[in-house]
Amino acid sequence: MPQGTVSQTQADPLRAVISESGLKVTAPRVAVLEILQSAPHSSADQVFNEARKSLSKISAQTIYGILASFTGAGLVRRFDPPNSPALYECRVGDNHHHLSCVGCGLVQDVDCVIGEAPCLTPSDDSGFTIYSAEVTFNGLCRTCQTSGSPETG
Amino acid sequence: MPQGTVSQTQADPLRAVISESGLKVTAPRVAVLEILQSAPHSSADQVFNEARKSLSKISAQTIYGILASFTGAGLVRRFDPPNSPALYECRVGDNHHHLSCVGCGLVQDVDCVIGEAPCLTPSDDSGFTIYSAEVTFNGLCRTCQTSGSPETG
DNA sequence: GAGTTGTTTTGACCTAATCAAAACAACTCC
């Protein structure tokens, strides 16, 4: 039995998820999925730095490739906050929204305002076929409010 | 009376808008606002190329600076679509949403689904003070549907 | 266990955007 830096026990379900998406199961991919589960809303760079702790030889381009293939396969969801790099998360398929702090960049999940499907329907789709809806609330998190606005401070 | 490339007549209300925001009125600023009015959802680069037609010596950095100050002053709204540079538009203050075509990048305005204010209220704000909400519907525009999905060839 | 196919690595490259300092122009005051 091969011994990696990731224990086979906790990696098994991850391996299954990757395999079932039609993607080959590799150590970098398992690592990326594991990182995304323990630290949602991670940027490609954050995933890279985290992955290097267990896979010292991994390259940044590999991370970008894995995140792109995972996003394409529907395993992870990509989220583009303003003035910040793209973030990735494992929570997919529930059309949840995001709270984004303009002060510190903190991103937090928030359940859909209306329910589930309604959020995917605009008042007038102008002939568009809608695939997904991104709802982002920009504001100031509790910590940034307490420590004073970063704009006026 | 000074004669510029922009007729004084149509520029006057623009000059007033800029001035009332506490910003100095300059030819580049009037030009940027005019461009944004005639071509909403323009990227900084598009604004730059358009501005060069009348102001040949203008630099890209000036455009970035103007767009940043306009955004700060609330004159224009910035919108960050995924996989594309930031877009800018003059339509502000009505909390409207966007339809974004994943095929050709076309962006179209769409009025708020619910009304006006409700869209600014998430189901649970987790202590956040919400400033604004960004709602983006990703899909395929009519043209891209007709010409076949770019994803499947 | 060998072969095929998809994955990772390596390295160059690109776009979007930012920063700092000097040249410059707009508004204010007289």
Add this chain to the structure above:
DNA sequence: GGAGTTGTTTTGATTAGGTCAAAACAACTC
């Protein structure tokens, strides 16, 4: 109407985030 102050624009370098192509490599199939 003209000088001074202050904010704006220009110039040029620099950065972050991300992409592309080809060779080395590893995972799954038979």
